[in-house]
Amino acid sequence: GDSVTQMEGPVTLSEEAFLTINCTYTATGYPSLFWYVQYPGEGLQLLLKATKADDKGSNKGFEATYRKETTSFHLEKGSVQVSDSAVYFCALSVLNSGGSNYKLTFGKGTLLTVNP
Amino acid sequence: GAVVSQHPSWVICKSGTSVKIECRSLDFQATTMFWYRQFPKQSLMLMATSNEGSKATYEQGVEKDKFLINHASLTLSTLTVTSAHPEDSSFYICSARRQGIETQYFGPGTRLLVL
Numbered sequence: 001g002d003s004v005t006q007m008e009g010p011v012t013l014s015e016e017a018f019l020t021i022n023c024t025y026t027a028t029g030y031p032s033l034f035w036y037v038q039y040p041g042e043g044l045q046l047l048l049k050a051t052k053a054d055d056k057g058s059n060k061g062f063e064a065t066y067r068k069e070t071t072s073f074h075l076e077k078g079s080v081q082v083s084d085s086a087v088y089f090c091a092l093s094v095l096n097s098g099g100s101n102y103k104l105t106f107g108k109g110t111l112l113t114v115n116p
Numbered sequence: 117g118a119v120v121s122q123h124p125s126w127v128i129c130k131s132g133t134s135v136k137i138e139c140r141s142l143d144f145q146a147t148t149m150f151w152y153r154q155f156p157k158q159s160l161m162l163m164a165t166s167n168e169g170s171k172a173t174y175e176q177g178v179e180k181d182k183f184l185i186n187h188a189s190l191t192l193s194t195l196t197v198t199s200a201h202p203e204d205s206s207f208y209i210c211s212a213r214r215q216g217i218e219t220q221y222f223g224p225g226t227r228l229l230v231l
Contacts, residue, residue, distance in 0.1 A: 046219060106160050
C-alpha cells in the first residue's frame with residue numbers, strides 16, 4: 001500500500017539555521033506530494049505541493065523537489081525563524097481504488113522547534 | 117480562498133451523550149469532505165470520505181453507527197459522535213476539496229473531551 005516515511009523529530013534549531021526534513025514515499029500510482037504544517041492547537045495548513053517529477057514546490061522560504069528516482073520530497077529552508085516552530089507533515093495523494101476520489105496518506109509528522 | 121471552518125472549536129460532554137461537529141467550506145463548493153482523527157503527538161487518521169448527496173465511505177475499523185457523517189450540501193458536512201465515551205476524546209479535523217482538484221484544505225479542528 002501507499003506510505004510516507006519522514007524523519008522523526010523532534011528537531012531543534014537555532015534561528016537562521018538551515019532546515020532539512022527528509023520524506024520518502026511508496027505509492028502504487030503516480031502520486032502528488034504535499035507538505036502540511038500544523039501550529040500548536042490548530043488544524044493543518046497546506047505549505048507547498050508538487051504534482052509531477054522534478055517539480056519544485058515553494059512557499060514562505062520553504063522548498064521541496066519531487067524526486068521520482070529516489071521517491072523523495074525533502075523539505076528545506078535556508079534560514080528558519082522562531083515562528084516556523086510547528087509540526088510538519090509530508091503527504092501523498094493518489095486516486096483511490098475505485099478511481100472516484102483522492103486519498104491523502106500522511107507521514108507521522110516532525111516537530112520543529114526554533115530557538116531565538 | 118479555500119477556507120474551511122469547523123464548529124465548535126472545542127467541546128466537553130458527558131459520557132453517553134451525542135456531539136455534532138460542523139465543517140463548512142466558506143468560499144468554495146466542496147464536492148468531497150474528509151474527516152480525520154488525530155491523537156496527541158500522532159499523525160492524522162482518515163475516518164471517512166463523504167461526497168455531497170451520497171453516503172459516506174468509512175475506513176476500515178471505523179464504526180459508521182458511532183460516527184455519523186452527513187454531507188447534505190456543497191458547503192456543509194457534519195460528524196456526529198453518538199453515545200460518546202472517554203475513548204472518543206480526540207482532535208477531529210475535517211478537510212474539503214473541490215471537484216477535479218485533489219488538494220485538500222483543512223479546518224482548524226475540534227477538540228472533544230468526553231468525561
